[in-house]
Amino acid sequence: METQLIETVEVALAGRSYRVRIGPGLLADASHWRSLVRGKHVLVVSNTTVAPLYLDALAKGLDGLHWSSFLIDDGETHKTFANVGRVLEALGELGATRDACVIALGGGVVGDLAGFAAACWMRGIDFIQVPTTLLAMVDSSVGGKTGVNLPAGKNLAGAFHQPRGVIADIDVLHTLPQREFRAGLAEIVKGAAIGDADFFAWLEDHADAIVRRDATPLVAAIARKCRYKAGVVSRDETEQGERALLNLGHTFGHALETAGNYSEILHGEGVAIGMVLAARLSERLGMASAADTQRLIALLQRLGLPTEPSQTHTASRLLDLMRLDKKNTAGTLRLILWRGIGKAEIVSHVRDEDVLGVLVRP
Incomplete structure (x- = not known):
């Protein structure tokens, strides 16, 4: 199996589609993802491990937009309704309109939670998956499953909400344990x-x-x-x-x-x-x-x-x-x-x- 260094995978759905872009250098080069942002408001959801490493690189591509960030602690135990509520509050403080966009910068926990919040805000706004773990790149960032865990079980609350696109920059895997x-x-x-x-x-x-x-x-x-x-x-x-x-x-x-x-x-x-x-x-x-x-x-x-x-x-x-x-x-x-x-x-x-x-x- 041969590959070019950057691969593009099309996710084709009824009436809409989006692309998964995979390769090095994608995060820092906003030409790969800035066009996915349709409005002026952006909320970047990340965690306390990933944000210090990659938020600045992402932020360079957000010049000219009204944006802010919201961070959760790292780990599966933080994929909760309480944190979804906090993301929604952050969207409210941002003044996010229906053409706003949530960018999920992190692993599967961040992607699931941020996507669920995006599905809830005004009954559904855009979000972009920027997975920073291999697991998220190959699984949770593709397919539109979003949600949170409950004490009774994993992912028992959620929604299907497809992203506008997925940017899988393999350079971020160098810092992955x-x-x-x-x-x-x-x-x-x-x-x-x-x-x-x-x-x-x-x-x-x-x-x-x-x-x-x-x-x-x-x-x-x-x-x-x-x-x-x-x-x-x-x-x-x-x-x-x-x-x-x-x-x-x-x-x-x-x-x-x-x-x-x-x-x-x-x-x-x-x-x-x-x-x-x-x-x-x-x-x-x-x-x-x-x-x-x-x-x-x-x-x-x-x-x-x-x-x-x-x-x-x-x-x-x-x-x-x-x-x-x-x-x-x-x-x-x-x-x-x-x-x-x-x-x-x-x-x-x-x-x-x-x-x-x-x-x-x-």
Whole structure:
């Protein structure tokens, strides 16, 4: 798979579309994103870790606009209704009109929260995603899912609100801690595991270079994952069918995150563990072979990702949390499983005892 250093992915939706631009030097060069701002009011939402690193570079492109910034503390525990309310108050103080724009400068927490606030202000204003983590670049910044966490579960409140555009500058990944970077790789693997066996094999061949953050394979991997997700989103924007496949590993992973109060493991780590559990459950149900599970485990481990859940939480507690997943219907478990690499599918009426069978390791 070859790539130019800057890649563009089109997300085509009914009556509208937007672009995901991926490459180096995009943040500092406002020509890549300033035209996305239609009005005179801009609120930049970021966090206390990212803003000191990149807010000044972004601000240079906002000359001539009436803008301000709003910062939240870093971490999943701050993706709350309270902070959405504070963002809305900041928009009010700015005097934001219906052609105002929210720019989300940060990872998935910032993007989800800022996008949700943009969806609420005057029933929906523009927002631009400027993801600063690999996880956000390849997943949460694309597709229009916004929202916040509740004590009962992750992302249980939210809205579909598509961005005006996504600017994924890989230069910002140089300051991303190794653990955060590797967590983002889980979402890249997930895209391949769901529906692209050739991409999975490509990742096996390029795993070492990607872990080193070599620019060319990294841009190629991000673009291919975004292109796959863009295709799914264009066919099923509000997750009525095919888009649910993008949640491979998420029902398990979200339960692990919630059980740990969103501070024990990172989202990508939960996804990695969740994919392995989903693969094992697929084995148990006779849908897939152990060989595919072992390939998945081997690739995740090469990328430095966890593949086993902590023994801190009981299987029954995790199962209870899984029942709150948004994909479930009428109280029955509805999971994303697979028939091997690149062949994910939605499986309804999964029995509790089968789920418990993979949550309890011998």
